[in-house]
Amino acid sequence: MDPALKSKDRQLSSILSGLGRVVVAFSGGVDSAFLAAAAHDTLGSNALAVTAVSPSVAERELADAVGLARAMGWNHRTVVTHEVERDEYARNSGDRCFWCKSELFDVLRPLAEELSATVATGTNLDDLSDYRPGLRAAADNAVRTPLADAGMTKSDVRALSATRGLPTADKPASPCLASRFAYGVRVTSKGLKRIDRAEETLRDLGFRVLRVRDHGDLARIEVPPEEIPEVTAQRSVIERALKELGFTYVTVDLGGFRSGSLNASLGTPRIRRG
Secondary structure (H helix, E strand, O other): OOHHHHHHHHHHHHHHHHHOOEEEEOOOOHHHHHHHHHHHHHHHHHEEEEEEEOOOOOHHHHHHHHHHHHHHOOOEEEEEOOHHHOHHHHOOOOOHHHHHHHHHHHHHHHHHHHHOOEEEOOOOHHHHHOOOOHHHHHHHOOOEOHHHHOOOOHHHHHHHHHHOOOOOOOOOOOOOHHHHEOOOOOOOHHHHHHHHHHHHHHHHOOOOOOEEEEOOOEEEEEOOHHHHHHHHHOHHHHHHHHHHOOOOEEEEOOOOOOOOHHHHHOOOOOOOOO
């Protein structure tokens, strides 16, 4: 292992040891899975991975998270969150993520207090230079970010995940389903389910990296640029399936897949530590 990477891994273990007991917000993604694994390895039964269950979480993601925790033998449980019932979240302004994370931390706080533990998230160093209103919610709730504190970037996390044999090492990013809604389009349980089913339609056709963006009546499909011809080749099947879900128009974004592409409409300064 690269000496710099090994040093960061040791630093992470030191940080976790110092915390003593942690409740890891475990979504099943690359970062939270690695943090859950590291916490389990360092703290054993004093580490608890917790997965939120809500309409914002894709059914496939929830099943994968629960299955991974079970397969790895982690101390794990699920909790129900109700962010969709918060008007501040449902109205889908630029601060939607803040209200989502606030709901999550409101649910995790009593659990952490019961266990005399600290809530920790899988925020990595790269996240601190991106537009992530959820970071403010974490700061407001004294939530720890061990990966970022250890200086780990996304590539570091993927590399270290591979050394641990985690199946998430090369998993594509998969933020919550609400991130597919254009800002200003109200987030509802029905709409979240529609997006989940729309994306599953494309996965069933063989696409792995994708987003279906909800612009109200219009569904905007994003896949890597080199896969756009494959989408158009299956145009009739995709259009029919998405229209059956309630979309009036179905389009393919010629710019290709871009994580967080809807943030371009905000013109909001990026959130940085300090």
